[in-house]
Amino acid sequence: MAMHAFPGLSEEEASLIDEENRISQDILFRLGSSGLLGPYTGVESAREGLESVRMLARDSVGVASVVLINLSVQFLLYHVIDSTENDLVKLVLNRGVSAVSLTERGGGSDLARNITVRAEETGDGYCLNGEKIFTSNGLYADYFLVLALHGGEPSLFLTGDRSSIRVDPLDLSSFRGAGISRVLYKCAKAVRLGEIKALRTVLQAINLGRLGYTAIGIGIAEGALTDALNYAENRNAFGKSLIEFQGIQWMISDAYSRLETVKALYRQALEKLPNIDPIEAAVLKNEAAYIAQKAAWIDVEIHGGKGLELHSKPERLYRDSRALDIGEGAREVLKSYIASSVARNPSIITR
Ligand SMILES: Cc1cc2nc3c(=O)[nH]c(=O)nc-3n(C[C@H](O)[C@H](O)[C@H](O)COP(=O)(O)OP(=O)(O)OC[C@H]3O[C@@H](n4cnc5c(N)ncnc54)[C@H](O)[C@@H]3O)c2cc1C
16 A cells, blocks of 8 residues: 655644644645645545554644545545536545534534534525534635535535635644634535435445544554553663563553454455445444553553643543544444444344
């Protein structure tokens, strides 16, 4: 798999992104010029992109998320909606940063019942009005994919009308730098993306997002375990290095073993792209969130008091790992989905 030529981020850059909750123009430019912002139209490029997301998450979850969201929008437009003849879609596939605006204040889990953003026909297109929250990439985006009601039915719209879109970044403790924002659409000119079953399409996008969050979870676990091991080898207590204590060895061993099993299933899922098994995506997302949280906890623990220093790598990854249980579907919602899928088709237990 040919990887992107992104030179990576220094620890200082990653820490500053976390502190400022923003990615600099220079880093965005570097992401674009190394191909990390797309285009993600072929299956191989999507696999490569997800692998880059995994690697970026070892240092900066914010940067990894920016790449993932761009990949998700482009993959959706190209493989699922298949609307590449549209001029605005062509722009999204060729340059810039994109965002997906689905969640509203009423709640993200029960998405269908909480859509209040409306689209009205204007003669030469549509106009979007209303508010979305938790829009990742909102701070940097040129284009927004928006779930809105039209004639009482949910539909997907694409807008690049920045002058009619107000963006207020949210000050979250997790995924800092991911540009997660409240977005206000004030009669933003938009195109409707075909006569599609919007919610079904959204679910397909969410499945890719879940694979992406798996990549981020694995990346966090890899970054945290490497960091923990380095520290444990170099820090002494009671006359020997921390890694010589069995208690520390078992922490590393348990986390590494669990990480390897998640990675094996994740690699199988990558092979199946552009198809995604929704049950597999849900299982992977929950398991990757668990191992990311476990590894980040170990990294803080092994660093002792230093692990709690604000914006340090252990402390940052610890906070970042928490959101993996909420974004792209809360853990409990996914568990219910997995259980009902198994109950509907018990043969998947023995396949
Ligand atoms: C880091 C991050 C990035 C995000 N990026 C985006 C984005 O780019 N675009 C976008 O549109 N949205 C985005 N979101 C929003 C995300 O999709 C929602 O946060 C998520 O769907 C949960 O919705 P909610 O926060 O409104 O919680 P609610 O739906 O209010 O749920 C709150 C809690 O209730 C519990 N719960 C809910 N339903 C059930 C159930 N059926 N069974 C048991 N328990 C349940 C869960 O514990 C859940 O966490 C992002 C969120 C995060 C954290």
